[in-house]
Amino acid sequence: MHSNSRFITSNQTGIHDQLHDLLKRRAGSDYQKPIASSSRIAFDIAVTAWNNSNTLDLIIDAGCGVGLSTRRLALQNPNHFIIGIDQSSDRLSRQIDWSGDVPDNFITVRADLVDFWRLLHEAAIYPSHHYLLYPNPWPKKHHLSRRWHAHPIFPTVLALGGQIECRSNWKTYVDEFATAVTTLTGVTAQCENYQPTSELLTPFEEKYLASGHALWRCQLTLPATEHF
Numbered sequence: 001m002h003s004n005s006r007f008i009t010s011n012q013t014g015i016h017d018q019l020h021d022l023l024k025r026r027a028g029s030d031y032q033k034p035i036a037s038s039s040r041i042a043f044d045i046a047v048t049a050w051n052n053s054n055t056l057d058l059i060i061d062a063g064c065g066v067g068l069s070t071r072r073l074a075l076q077n078p079n080h081f082i083i084g085i086d087q088s089s090d091r092l093s094r095q096i097d098w099s100g101d102v103p104d105n106f107i108t109v110r111a112d113l114v115d116f117w118r119l120l121h122e123a124a125i126y127p128s129h130h131y132l133l134y135p136n137p138w139p140k141k142h143h144l145s146r147r148w149h150a151h152p153i154f155p156t157v158l159a160l161g162g163q164i165e166c167r168s169n170w171k172t173y174v175d176e177f178a179t180a181v182t183t184l185t186g187v188t189a190q191c192e193n194y195q196p197t198s199e200l201l202t203p204f205e206e207k208y209l210a211s212g213h214a215l216w217r218c219q220l221t222l223p224a225t226e227h228f
């Protein structure tokens with residue numbers, strides 16, 4: 001495991017001064033970008049695999065990278081089906097060193113999350129758990145709207161409900177995530193220091209810990225709803 005991951009540097013100190021205005025400006029407006037047909041195909045494949053499994057509840061691993069966390073979540077949650085989604089076919093096709101049986105209660109698919117989340121919501125499919133593990137931080141100040149909590153898709157992500165967890169090695173990302181959750185839903189959410197006591201979930205988590213980075217997370221439960 002690499003132990004030389006660089007600490008995040010940013011020209012932003014603390015929560016972005018434009019975050020509140022951005023969230024307020026967008027309130028009540030739906031995200032209109034057309035959904036790619038490739039995302040629809042990936043969505044159908046994933047939902048069919050879930051329907052063909054003997055599991056009722058669904059866990060989403062959003063931005064699963066190589067899919068190691070998807071497999072580990074599948075082993076940890078044998079009564080759930082796990083869908084890992086990533087846009088990178090390169091990452092998804094990498095061989096994963098895996099000792100023991102590969103669990104059968106998971107699938108990884110290549111799709112744009114911005115489409116996949118809307119397809120879940122349109123189909124009224126509400127995951128019991130939803131992980132956003134080490135999303136790209138986009139730490140430059142002018143990249144605010146690329147962070148998931150500042151993206152116009154975020155109200156749809158929250159409307160899917162369930163137990164939502166975001167982890168990052170950049171505290172500001174998780175502070176902003178929690179602020180955006182509270183602003184959009186009225187539900188109190190907080191950033192906390194995360195010190196894993198059980199199995200590490202993702203390669204990025206392993207890499208950051210080996211490099212001496214602190215980890216942060218925001219965890220909360222929301223009801224599924226039409227809109228936030």
Ligand SMILES: C[S@@+](CC[C@H](N)C(=O)[O-])C[C@H]1O[C@@H](n2cnc3c(N)ncnc32)[C@H](O)[C@@H]1O
Pocket residue numbers: 062063064065066069085086087088091111112113114133134135136202203204205
């Ligand atoms: C920093 S990596 C973290 C990967 C994994 N969760 C981990 O912790 O090892 C972020 C991942 O999000 C994926 N990603 C970013 N934007 C995406 C999008 N719009 N749709 C799907 N995947 C996306 C990237 O391809 C990348 O694999």
